[in-house]
Structure formats: structure tokens, C-alpha cells
Amino acid sequence: MGLEKKSALLEDLIEKCGGCAVVDGGFATQLEIHGAAINDPLWSAVSLIKSPELIKRVHMEYLEAGADIVVTSSYQATIPGFISRGLSMEESESLLQKSVELAVEARDKFWDKVSKVSGHSYNRALVAASIGSYGAYLADGSEYSGNYGEDVSLDKLKDFHRRRLQVLVEAGPDLLAFETIPNKLEAQACVELLEEENVQIPAWICFTSVDGEKAPSGESFEECLEPLNKSNNIYAVGINCAPPQFIENLIRKFSKLTKKAIVVYPNSGEVWDGKAKKWLPSQCFGDDEFEMFATKWRDLGAKLIGGCCRTTPSTIKAISRDLKRR
Numbered sequence: 001m002g003l004e005k006k007s008a009l010l011e012d013l014i015e016k017c018g019g020c021a022v023v024d025g026g027f028a029t030q031l032e033i034h035g036a037a038i039n040d041p042l043w044s045a046v047s048l049i050k051s052p053e054l055i056k057r058v059h060m061e062y063l064e065a066g067a068d069i070v071v072t073s074s075y076q077a078t079i080p081g082f083i084s085r086g087l088s089m090e091e092s093e094s095l096l097q098k099s100v101e102l103a104v105e106a107r108d109k110f111w112d113k114v115s116k117v118s119g120h121s122y123n124r125a126l127v128a129a130s131i132g133s134y135g136a137y138l139a140d141g142s143e144y145s146g147n148y149g150e151d152v153s154l155d156k157l158k159d160f161h162r163r164r165l166q167v168l169v170e171a172g173p174d175l176l177a178f179e180t181i182p183n184k185l186e187a188q189a190c191v192e193l194l195e196e197e198n199v200q201i202p203a204w205i206c207f208t209s210v211d212g213e214k215a216p217s218g219e220s221f222e223e224c225l226e227p228l229n230k231s232n233n234i235y236a237v238g239i240n241c242a243p244p245q246f247i248e249n250l251i252r253k254f255s256k257l258t259k260k261a262i263v264v265y266p267n268s269g270e271v272w273d274g275k276a277k278k279w280l281p282s283q284c285f286g287d288d289e290f291e292m293f294a295t296k297w298r299d300l301g302a303k304l305i306g307g308c309c310r311t312t313p314s315t316i317k318a319i320s321r322d323l324k325r326r
């Protein structure tokens with residue numbers, strides 16, 4: 001199936017949802033709630049090695065909660081990351097493949113079950129393969145600073161992303177989700193790679209923001225979106241893992257800067273301490289507030305809405321209830 005047909009699948013889903021589809025919530029957060037120890041350079045990707053069944057369970061929980069799109073466990077799963085853990089190239093690639101398989105299996109199992117129930121309100125979900133930023137791989141919090149240093153060039157970023165992208169694409173997800181991109185250089189690397197590799201799967205690229213105005217690097221979103229706007233591979237652009245109170249302003253901003261669909265899935269408002277590897281309490285938002293925010297964000301034009309770190313299936317249930325109220 002080519003790019004156009006795959007993009008049409010996503011468009012159909014959004015239409016079936018009444019104009020705005022629900023993305024799942026914090027994947028790593030839910031793993032932790034079930035006891036997974038992810039204070040690790042591989043973060044949530046350790047579960048691909050240690051507890052694949054738990055990964056499937058978390059996907060199922062988000063599907064039950066009403067997610068129309070589930071994002072795979074590959075955010076911090078990288079070939080160099082696995083290799084520094086003593087795994088071979090072959091084993092590393094098979095774990096990446098597995099991240100897609102687990103989500104597809106969960107989606108198929110769930111759909112098989114609910115589609116037999118008359119009057120159910122679910123849609124057949126799509127699987128988005130997560131591609132975390134270079135900063136996520138560095139595991140030093142730099143997905144929130146955009147500070148990769150002088151020696152990180154466009155080519156270096158492309159080289160970092162290339163093989164993982166190839167393996168994930170080969171595994172057959174419905175979408176690609178580039179997450180927590182903190183600067184223009186990396187956004188450009190991702191777009192160029194999609195073209196060079198002739199990828200036939202639609203993608204979204206999400207940036208983070210720590211001030212609610214700009215990318216973490218200090219670059220304006222006008223600059224950051226420029227390479228994305230020209231690309232046929234990019235279906236949607238937006239923000240993930242930034243605090244919810246920034247989202248309204250950022251949707252307004254993005255609507256003026258792009259014709260692409262807008263995707264937003266903020267975290268709970270807590271702040272990540274990259275050194276201590278833990279979330280620090282800050283201005284925090286609960287499920288009721290997310291429910292109210294979701295209507296606002298939909299009315300402002302977002303086509304894909306969900307949650308990121310520290311949100312849970314109950315957050316997604318609240319968002320889904322709200323957006324699908326007819």
C-alpha cells in the first residue's frame with residue numbers, strides 16, 4: 001500500500017472519529033504503574049528485552065480506554081543503545097521489529113474482540129511506530145534542551161535515524177511518530193531521510209517546548225516547520241511531552257504556520273529531571289482538566305489528541321469520552 005492509501009486510512013479514521021482521533025497516553029508511565037523498572041539508559045525500551053507481554057498489556061489498556069492510535073514501545077529503542085547493552089545487531093533489529101509486532105497483535109486482538117459486539121463505540125486502531133529523538137537516545141534530558149553540541153551535524157542525525165527507521169518501516173506500522181524533536185536540524189534530518197528512503201508510510205513530527213513559544217533549541221516554530229511543510233511524507237505536525245497549559249497557544253501558532261494536520265499529546269505538566277531520571281512535581285493536570293482541554297484543542301483545529309508522560313489510560317478515557325460525545 002502506497003503513501004496515499006495509507007494517508008487515506010488515517011484520514012478515514014479521523015473522519016469516523018468526528019474530526020479528531022484519540023492518540024494513546026504515556027506508554028512508559030503505564031509500564032511503571034505495572035512495576036517495570038525503567039530507570040535505565042534504554043528507559044521504556046528495556047521492557048522489550050525484559051517484559052514484552054507487559055508491553056502488549058499496556059497497548060490493550062490504551063485500546064480499552066478508547067485510543068484510536070497506539071504508539072509503539074520503540075521511543076528509546078535504538079540499535080546503538082541495544083548494542084551497548086551487549087546485544088548483537090541482529091538481536092537489536094529484531095527487538096525493533098518486535099515493538100511493532102506487539103502493538104499490531106494487541107490492536108488485532110482487541111479489534112477481533114470488540115468488532116463482534118454490537119453497538120460498540122470503538123474504531124479499528126492504527127499503529128504508529130515511535131521514533132524518539134537523538135536526545136532521547138542520549139538519555140541526558142537533551143530532548144528538552146535541543147542542545148546536541150557542535151559536532152552533531154545533519155548527516156550525523158540522519159545516520160543515527162536511518163537503520164532504525166528502515167527496520168520499523170519494514171515491520172509494517174500504519175504510521176510513523178517522530179517524538180520530542182527539540183530543534184530544526186533534527187526535524188530536517190527526519191524529513192530528508194523519509195524522502196531518501198522512499199518511505200511509503202505517513203508520519204507525524206512532534207516537537208517539545210519548554211517555554212510554550214519556541215522549540216527547546218530557541219528556534220521559532222516558523223523555522224522548524226519550514227522543511228516539514230514541503231514534505232509529502234508528513235501528514236501532521238505538533239507537540240508532544242510539553243505541559244498542557246502551553247498547548248492552546250501552540251495550536252493557534254501552528255495553525256498559522258502550516259496546512260498539515262495538527263497533533264498534540266502533552267504530558268501532565270510535571271517536569272523531567274534528566275540527571276536524576278525522575279519527574280518533578282510542578283503545575284500538574286488531572287483527567288478532568290484534560291477532558292476540558294481536549295474540547296478546546298479540538299475546536300482550535302487539532303486533528304489528533306492524546307497524552308504523553310504521566311498521563312494514563314484514565315486520561316485517555318476522559319479525552320475519548322469528551323471528543324466522541326456526539
Ligand SMILES: C[S+](C)CC[C@H](N)C(=O)O
Nearest residue numbers: 043136139140141272274
Ligand atoms: C521523555 S523523557 C522522560 C524519556 C527519558 C529520557 N530520554 C532519559 O532517558 O532520561
Ligand SMILES: N[C@@H](CCS)C(=O)O
Nearest residue numbers: 026027028071075241
Ligand atoms: N511514546 C513515548 C513518548 C515519551 S516522551 C512514551 O509514551 O513513553
Ligand SMILES: [Zn+2]
Nearest residue numbers: 241267308309
Ligand atoms: Zn513524554
